[in-house]
Amino acid sequence: MKGRGKLYKNIPKQEKILLKNLVEYRDGQVVSKTLVQNDFVSVTIFSFDKGEEISTHASGGDAMVTVLDGKGRFTVGGEVFTLTEGESLIMPKDVPHAVFGEEKFKMELVVSF
Template structure:
């Protein structure tokens, strides 16, 4: 079998094996921990863990964002609405709309941000 050279788009994870995504980031008291899995001009994929009470302050993004909750529960604010999301749920946040989140309890998520290509 001939192997061809290729550039891996994902990093910080092994290929060709089942992964426990929540197990790839640990909880740390009073901290937010992140692990970047992909960072490209049109897409970012990052794992996060949040200690209870920690969060991400309100901000906007140039791309649409999808939060997939792996563990715990958080309050996610999008515009003027606040949503409670828990393990197994996902919530999408449109680009340009202010959003942020706060962990109600220890909380882990996979964040996928998809951005338009630069003109």
């Protein structure tokens, strides 16, 4: 299939896992691990140290975040959302957004193109 690209990588297959364990916390850093990247979808796991951020940007697709651990602050189109473990948020395509570590936190990001 044209444009299909790679499927899952950097993740065990046919094995029970905790997504939050796929990426470690590092002092003063945002750490990411890409699990899928193709023309249709991107799946990435992130960890944020307290006070670390990804500055305002926009995405070429709808982005759904799910917090896996801790607490993060998401600013989407000027509106602020604080999410904790198990909570999700959709950040619409082309709407500026930013992410900030209120405390150490981990999240899964799924972008659909």
